[in-house]
Amino acid sequence: MQTELRALEKSVAREIRTLNPLLFQRFDDVQLDRLLRAMPFLRLSMGRWIFGSDQLAAAWPRASSRSFLLMSGKVNLYLDPNGVGERHEITKGAIFGESHFRLGDESMMDMVGGAAQCEEPCIIGVLGNEVLEASYADRAFGNRKIALSMRHAPALSRVVLPENFTGPHCKIDFASLSFAEKSKILEEKQPGAVKHALEELAKVATQVHLLPGQELLSDPPVEDSVVMVSKGSIEVRGDIKLSEKLDALPPKKKRMRVFLDRAEKLAGDSIFDKLDPYCIVKLGEFKRFQTPVQWNVGVNPQFEYQGVLTFSEEEELEIIVMDHDKFSADDLCGSCTVKVADLHDGWYGKVELQRPKRTIGASKDDEQLMEPAGKIFFGVRYDYEKISALTKQAKQRVWPNQVLFNLGGHEAWGHETIMLGSIFKRTLEGAANATAFALDLSNFRIIGGYQRGTNEKITLLKASKKRFVDFVRKSQREKQFLQSCRISALDKQTTIKGIIKVLIERWETEEQADTMRKGMFDMAKVEEAVDPSRFRVAYRGAKAHISVRNALNLSGGGWFDKLDPYAIVRFRGSKSEFRTSVLQDAGADPIWNCEGFLPYNGEVALEISVWDYDHYSSDDLVGTGVIQVEQFCNGFEGMVPLSLPSDKKKKKKTLKQSMITIGILWDAPQDPSLKQADPALALTAGTKALM
CATH class of the missing domain: 2.60.40.150 (C2 domain)
Known part of the structure; x- marks a missing residue:
């Protein structure tokens, strides 16, 4: 019977962990066994009141401090102690009561009300101080182990180690020493303020137990905590978003400035009617400009006129020289077509003009259909403009749930965020500064790591931001630890550089393969049109x-x-x-x-x-x-x-x-966003106050 009861307890322990993972991640198997043996259970029928005012005949009388865990069924929670007015329905796994339930420094995302009633038959566990004290009966001994574990954390070395064992002038490689040697040095050399601070932190640190692949749940968020690996390993994951930097793209040719200098030996002049020439310059089908008429100048006019045309990757530029006639249609003096690809920025030269050969009886197949008609001298300059969000939509790609860092025994996560604030995240995102993309890291989370050949639980030590800052201040080593966090942030930036390099290469390979599948290599580039409604707002x-x-x-x-x-x-x-x-x-x-x-x-x-x-x-x-x-x-x-x-x-x-x-x-539209300084410079400049 004892064996059967023990098997039943294990079965209940496995099932109860899934009810409220946030709560039960804080219990190891032994502590959970104590909890189940010490926790009272209520089996209540539909309509029974769990707690409320005295007139409701509640199943559990008022107590100084207790909350309830709903294990099955449904409960209506009322704000009013008399069970009237607004109510909220809660289901199994929820923690509720008349006051907030906390486990050490952590909130358990519980619900508070004045009265609670069973909507259907329920099984409810009672969580109180007595139950928690019985569950954590080994905590006093565990605190010493926690403090000892923290003393050997590399991330905290600038706080817990003596001055002569840290810094660039240290002659001893502390990391290469054995565990016993490290412990002996710490016992003998560690300052009293540091020992006391460690003991205080160990008392309030929470032990969390994860299975491989399980996410660490926390309230407040993980970003406001320091997590250290006591046993096993963890993965720090996040969402990686890469956005194309439009300002990093090469400027685009926007306008073509054509300077028409002069022409020589134009056709069509006569003794009695000298030429009155003007030029028409065409770019594509619809873009054109025309020079003023040069009156009675003959075959060698000086135009000295600059025209401007918007450029949209047209292939040919056409120049037509006409002879103005006030009383009839103008006559063609000559024309030429030039490939735009041959007209580089700053080009100047001459081009031969031609016109249809005026020969009686000439056929369309005659090779001499066109005849020389003089020369035109002109130059070309381009105006370049940076690509903006109005003319091009930046490419974006998101890789969710990417493994950013793997942390093993005694390694920590979160201390850089607490000490450096937003600079830490900007430092990591600075890994993309040398690329054509902007990096955005978000949704950081901690997942239990997989270890080859084992499926054992991972044990973490977790401390709140406030407690950790108090620990650093009491140790009287703030400046040294801050500098250590700066160095650690730059090391992690290097890791992120390697990750995004692989992702960018993969992205480019996928785009190239997609282009090949669609057969788009020979397709002309299409300029993205500006949305007038967006333009009217932005400008x-x-x-x-x-x-x-x-x-x-x-x-x-x-x-x-x-x-x-x-x-x-x-x-x-x-x-x-x-x-x-x-x-x-x-x-x-x-x-x-x-x-x-x-x-x-x-x-x-x-x-x-x-x-x-x-x-x-x-x-x-x-x-x-x-x-x-x-x-x-x-x-x-x-x-x-x-x-x-x-x-x-x-x-x-x-x-x-x-x-x-x-x-x-x-003019470029005003950008209200403030320019941020380079986070790498911010890390190395001065001493930043603690958050």
């Missing part, structure tokens, strides 16, 4: 730098009264505006080259109006144009069509569209 309060370059084919004016044009630019609905200078007698093709800025407050359009200045009467509106937010949110360079005023639309239409060339550049 609110930023400055837009406006460049009004020139206009073409403006209507109005005459032989004896040429236009005196100026332009006004404003965001729709804004009172702020930017005005160019007035150009006297500039005519239909003015060149302003004026620059200014406008504040942006989330408007959806930029409005442009061109006016003819009149000294003796009100100015006349020549034309209006609009650039929508979808066009300017990524910057803008190009020609904007101008619409005629309503009173001029009824007149005879002009042969050529009025255009104005506008450029828009944006």
Whole structure:
């Protein structure tokens, strides 16, 4: 019978551990046996009151200090001692009572109420001081073992060892000594303040027992505790998140600045009608700019004009030289197409122009269909911009539950966090500083380690943040221990560097394999479009730098009264505006080259109006144009069509569209996040006060 009872006790012990792992991780097998023998059990029917006011006839009368463990059934917990009003249903495994239940310094995440009633038949265990004292009857002897174990912890060596056994000038390798030799030195040389501090810490440290693969549960969180391995090993795990650093990517070509210098030996000139040439520069299908007309200059014009085009990985740049004709369609002087890949930043040179050969009877298959038409001299410069979150979505990857560190006997975790605060985590995340990714470590947890050939329990010593800080202060070795934590944090950073290096290589290999499967090697890069709604929010309060370059084919004016044009630019609905200078007698093709800025407050359009200045009467509106937010949110360079005023639309239409060339550049939006100092520098600079 005694054997059967013992087997039954073991079976109950195995089952009860799963009811409340947070509580029963604090009991070894012997302590749990004592708990089961000392703990009273209540078997109550449905409707019975467990505790509450005297009028409820509770099954367990009021006591100074006790809580209840629900082993089966359901219980309703009331805030009111009379069992009325709001209630909360609790199920098996929960700890509840009239006051909080604590095991040493630790909370057990229990529930507190004024009254409790069984909703269905229940089995309930009673937890009180007498039960805990019986369970931990060996604690007095255990405290000495705990203190002895802590004395041999490498992480605490700068606290517990004498001065001449630590630091760079130490001539004795304490780690290489035997256990007996270490103990003898500590007994003889250890300062009294350190011994007393260790004894005090041992009294309040909690022993926790884990199975391999089981997570350490704690309230408060593990981050606010120091955990030391007494037996076995543990794994410190966490979630690793790598995010692409956009500011680390090489800047992208954003704008192409084409400087048209001059041309020579253009075709199409005659004795009676000298050329009036101008150039059209095209990038892709829709991007273009046009130079002003050079009147009556002949075959060797000097353009000396710089145009700007937004660049989006186009492959070809086309230059067309035209001869302006006021009363008919313009004539082609010559054209050329250049590969953009051949135009590096700072390129300058000449390119041969060609035009269709004007030969009567020439066939389309004739190899001499094109004829030389002169040369064009031009240069190219690029504007580069850093890639931002508005133009590119940063790649991210999360590896959950990764093993970060393996800790064996007498090794500790948590002391660096307590001593260094947030600098410790930033130091670990600094392992990615030399890579193209930002590292974020989160969700740290401690898991029981697996040891080959054994499935024994792991024993840990756990102390709260407050108790550990008190221990360090009482030992009078704060500065030395703080320096030791700095060194330890940098060592752990090295470990993290190795882990993320492997993860990045694996990530790149997976992406390459995925690209090969999809056959995407020859696909052209597609520029990510800026979301206008995100742009309007992100750039609110930023400055837009406006460049009004020139206009073409403006209507109005005459032989004896040429236009005196100026332009006004404003965001729709804004009172702020930017005005160019007035150009006297500039005519239909003015060149302003004026620059200014406008504040942006989330408007959806930029409005442009061109006016003819009149000294003796009100100015006349020549034309209006609009650039929508979808066009300017990524910057803008190009020609904007101008619409005629309503009173001029009824007149005879002009042969050529009025255009104005506008450029828009944006200041970077303000970033409210504060720049953080390099954690490695923070670790080595000065002495930080304890948290």
